[in-house]
Amino acid sequence: MADDNKEKNITRRTFIKNTGLVAGGVVGGSLIGGLLTSQWQTRQPTENKKTTKSLQEARVFFSREEDFAVLEAATERIFPKDDNGPGAVELGVPYYIDKQLAGSWGTNAKEYMKDPFIQTQQVHEYQHKTTKQDKSGPNTSTKLPTPTPRYQSRLNRSEIFIEGLRKIDQVSQKKYNVPFPKAEVDQQNEVLKAFEKGEVDMKGVAAVTFFHLLVQTTLEGVYSDPVYGGNKNMMGWKMKEYPGPRMAYLNDIDKEDFILMEPEGLRDYQSHGS
Amino acid sequence: MAIKLDKVDVVVVGTGWAGGIVAAELAKAGKKVVALERGEHRELADFTGVKDELRFTNRFELMQNLSHETITSRNTLDETALPVRTRDEMMAGTDLGGGSVHWAGATYRWWPYDFEMYSKTVERYGKNKIPDGMTIQDWGIKYDEMEKYYDRWEKTAGISGEPDPLGAKRSSDYPTPPMKESPPIHLFKQAAKKLGYHPYQVASANLSEGYTNPDGQTINQCMYCSFCTQYGCDFGAKSDARVTVIPAAQATNNFELRYESYARRVLHKGGKATGVMYVDTRTGQEYIQPADVVALGAFTFTNNRLLMLSGIGQPYDPKTRKGVIGRNFNGQFNITFLGARGFFNKKKFNLYMGAGALGGTMSDFAADNFDHTKLDFINGGGIELRQYGDGAIASNHVPKGTPGWGPEFKDKSLFYANRNLEVWYTPAIMSWWHNYLDLDPTYKDDFNDPLLRVTNKYTDQDRNIAKFGVEKCKEIMKEMGANVIDEDDIPDEFDHIYQGGHYAGGVIMGADPATSAVNNYLQMWDMENLFVVGGSAFPQFAGHHPTATIGALAYRAAEGMENYLKNGGKLA
Incomplete structure (x- = not known):
């Protein structure tokens, strides 16, 4: 027990240091401490009970559990559980994002990342006036209708996420005196809206750019093939009545009625021939 | 130190439709041809069993790796391009x-x-119809001369289609029948007919039936599987250079393909091209490939940049409006492909099925098929309804006013996923003195060569034609019976998003060396053994997809190269 407490305290100190809360003098330490403690107390037993978790559900990019907890809460607000079915967390979206950020996309391996990265008013305006991906020219009806910011940041995507998630938590602490994962749903929504509207200042990147990335990756996690870690048990596809990759619709393309199929994933598709 | 290789008849840069057609035609004519491809080898096995929306549509698996090279972009001359x-x-x-x-x-x-x-605009409406600063021009070739090359390309590709009821004269029908009509396409055609228009099935390179082309290459039947645009076809059922002209070239034994070969310069001496300097990107070794004819058949950006880096032709200067290389940049961006999206509360469509070119279209508002006397723009575009086959990530359309995330978004995006259709307009894009290409003063590629810089902005012509198209699309969507109809917004300005590949010009064709870089055989005015093939030759962008015209021009250019190798001299 003593060791447990020690660990908690370290976490708490780090948390407070990172959020700059004490410096800002917004909240008393005991309140934060209480919140944090209760957060840990409720989290730990649940985690132990989750025996159905797949072996892939562990963090490989986010080191700090606090960052991941903010990600979980934020993605759940973007795609919440409702009568239609599961939300982002149940679908494994946070783990999907974690894996994406650990890979070549997260480190901008195939993007032009050469200097100079100009930060001017012009760049600022580009980041706040974005086109939806499905409205940016020919062939784009195949694109997700989230905005595409003009990317002029020195930060790669994984760095943007770290900074953005910590900023979300700071804003929540500042506005509501509560860590983002513990805030009320309405409060969480308000915090995210502040990012969406660009009312929050981030370093090296616009808050709207980060927010659009967050929305885009959340939807990707809901609907990409389960092989990437989201869309758990193809529940995203089930909700959308999407069948997954199939060989052919040659005989169905001209059918009048909607055809509902049990989804199949890439794993099924690739084992067709073997 | 560059290694100098043995001379060949023709060296071609690029292996898409432009480079591929040129390579095949000259190899078939008995010429020794080397093609340089900057990317990798790809075969059917690369596309089999990999139907993965995230990988191809969202992560652009098949697209250029920008870490080595990209472009910079700005709207106006006084801005810094980013x-x-x-x-x-x-x-x-x-x-x-x-x-x-x-x-x-x-x-x-x-x-x-x-x-x-x-000429035709001036003839019908008078000189004043063309606004000051618009630099459109005739191509130096007429449709009647182009027709046989269109026909040739359609037969190579096995295009599936039916004649456009309003279309220009054709010497023969499409080689294969049109694709199947899905319920959304039927709905579109019925509505268009009711309004007095002339809808027909989009002619498609996703083939309605198996086909063997005149070169002996076989293309398979399309399965409507939806993994099409941004993917390589799982079944070899989409006509591309890889299943047609590349194997045709390879069958001749006159053809050599070199991969990971990044062309850096066209070498020249005494006003003639002597070959191409390229780098093997795996080893960094430089090579010089000498040739009697050099053909640039790469993408618009590469064709332009190679000429500029090589010091060939007079670069266009917007201040004096003189020079030709980089002049008349044009293309279809965020002000095109706008229209109206309809949401249907009681109809449900199998939108997860489809093919890249599956669709209905009409030409009633294309080109000069309608009177522009009282309109504040020239030219027109196609109106299309396409059924690409929606991926699960992409199909998140919600009526305007719905938040882009959260509970309402989730609910409506799920409800409408198979209940929304878009009708869009594909307007022509005119050329202007202020839209052009040159080399960027700041940003460099891996070899420290400057990047290409695009300067491009919109004008009232662009905004007016887009607005006109949105109105027409809305009218059709209304007739189709949508419960909610959302008009697309017309953007004020070009947003520097280059999606869809319709970017053209810069090495444009024409009849006058003062305003064009290449003649109607795509032969450089300034260098008679250098041909520049592809969308880079378009003086302005017509109101339809460009590929057939690129294919037709490539056949024309190949004929020109053959003539040149036989007789030499200027072809036009």
Whole structure:
């Protein structure tokens, strides 16, 4: 027990240091401490009970559990559980994002990342006036209708996420005196809206750019093939009545009625021939 | 130190439709041809069993790796251009087959009016119809001369289609029948007919039946599987350079393909091209490939940049409006493909099925098919309803006013996923003195060569034609019976997102060396053994998809190269 407490305290100190809360003098330490403690107390037993978790559900990019907890809460607000079915967390979206950020996309391996990265008013305006991906020219009806910011940041995507998630938590602490994962749903929504509207200042990147990335990756996690870690048990596809990759619709393309199929994933598709 | 290789008859840069056709035709004519491809080898096995929306549509698996090279972009001359850094903002093909591998397959011939746009506009409406600063021009070739090359390309590709009821004269029918009509396409055609228009099935490079082309290459039947645009076809059922002209070239034994070969300079001496200097990107070794004829058949950006880096032709200067290389940049961006999206509360469609070029279209508002006397723009465009086959990530359309995330978004995006259709307009884009290409003063590629810089902005012509199109699309969507109809917004300005691959000009064709870089055989005015083939030759962009015209021009250019190798001299 003593060791447990020690660990908690370290976490708490780090948390407070990172959020700059004490410096800002917004909240008393005991309140934060209480919140944090209760957060840990409720989290730990649940985690132990989750025996159905797949072996892939562990963090490989986010080191700090606090960052991941903010990600979980934020993605759940973007795609919440409702009568239609599961939300982002149940679908494994946070783990999907974690894996994406650990890979070549997260480190901008195939993007032009050469200097100079100009930060001017012009760049600022580009980041706040974005086109939806499905409205940016020919062939784009195949694109997700989230905005595409003009990317002029020195930060790669994984760095943007770290900074953005910590900023979300700071804003929540500042506005509501509560860590983002513990805030009320309405409060969480308000915090995210502040990012969406660009009312929050981030370093090296616009808050709207980060927010659009967050929305885009959340939807990707809901609907990409389960092989990437989201869309758990193809529940995203089930909700959308999407069948997954199939060989052919040659005989169905001209059918009048909607055809509902049990989804199949890439794993099924690739084992067709073997 | 560069290694100098043995001379060949023709060296071709690029292996898409442009480079591939040129390579095949000259190899078939007995010429020794070497093709340089900057990307990798690709074969059917690369596309089999990999139907993965995230990988191909969202992460652009088949597109150029921008970490080595991209472009910079700005709107006006006094701005600092910024690099187009991510593949979300830049779609440019690479690897064997280039952009042809991941194209949608929609096939249109451009109109007689398009090829003589300047003259015919002046003839019908007078000189004042063309605004000051608009630099459109005739192509130096007419539709009647282009027809046989269109016919040739359609037969190579096995295009599936039916004649456009309003279309220009054709010497023969499409080689294969049109694709199947899905319920959304039927609904579109019925509505258009009711309004007195002339709808027909989009001519498609996703083939309605198996087909063997005149070169002996076989293309398979399309399965309507939806993994089409931005993908290589799982079944070899989409016509591209990789399944047609590349194997035709290889069958001759006169053809050698070199991969990971990044062309850096066209070498020249005494006004003639002597070959191409390229780098093997695996080893860094430089090579010089000497040739009697050099053909640039790469993407618009590469064709332009190679000429500029090589010091060939007079670069266009917007201040004096003199010079030709980089002049008349044009293309279809965020002000095109706008229209109306309809949401249907009681109809449900199988939108997860489809093919890249599956669709209905009409030409009633294309080219100069309608009277522009009282309109504040010239030219027109196609109106289309396409059924690409929606991926699960992409199909998140919600009526305007719905938040982009949260509970209401989730509920409506799920409800409407199979209940929304879009009708859009594909307007022509005119050229202007202020839209051009040159080399960027700041940003460099891996070899420290300057990047290409695009300067491009919109004018009232662009905004007016887009607005006109949205109105027409809305009218059709209303007739189709949608419960909610959302008009697309007309953007004020070009947003520097290069999606869809319709970017052209800069090495444009024409009849006058003062205003064009190449003649109507795509032979450089300034260098008679250098041919520049592809969308880079378009003096302006017509109101339909460009691929058939690129294919036709490539056949024309190949004929020119053959003539040149036989007789020498200027061909026009």
